[in-house]
Amino acid sequence: MNPTNNPKKMFLEIVKQLRQLITEENVAVGGKLPSERELAERLQVGRSTVREALRSLELLGLIETRRGEGTFLSDYRKHRLVEVLSTFILQESKSKEDVHTTRHALEKDAIHTISNSKRLYELHIWDAFKEKLIVEEIIREDIIREIIIISNNRLGLKIWFLLKQFAGEPYLENMSLEEKSHWIQLLTAMQNGEEHQAISLYNEWLLLINRGDV
Structure with a gap:
């Protein structure tokens, strides 16, 4: 695989290569996958990048890591809905706008759940x-x-972790003072069960970071 300087494309390529490897080597359910080191060597990428791809597949329930033993292929038939969603999300043609929209919907749903x-x-x-x-x-x-974790939507959390790979740098930055003020108000609204106010503050926060005003 030709390395790329684009982390998002690299992640997608590694996931694709991992799935091809499982298919081509006919790894059965319960079968052991190569180690992180071996995968990194075969795919010609860093171990940390392989680790992120494996973590995402594990969160989707497609593989299982056993401490001290290695990584094994799970029974994907038990995770049919998750598998369909992951196949859809992991297409390279998936637009960044749709990814952000889906992620925001999951975050708003978590705020809704907690506020109620x-x-x-x-x-x-x-x-x-x-x-x-x-x-x-x-x-x-x-x-x-x-x-999202506290809202206890396990499927939503798995999808959210996967979407995290596509979210870009804005979510990885520290909050500004203005953002912190928004979030203190948002958390207070949630504590008071004021869902509409909490969602409104969340939307205002998104506008702030999308405009780059923070």
């Missing part, structure tokens, strides 16, 4: 997040990931 669940919006973690926003640097992606 007294058990979830009364968790002490929200106060901890607000305090962290005041006194520490925080990466945009970190707080969103925790919101």
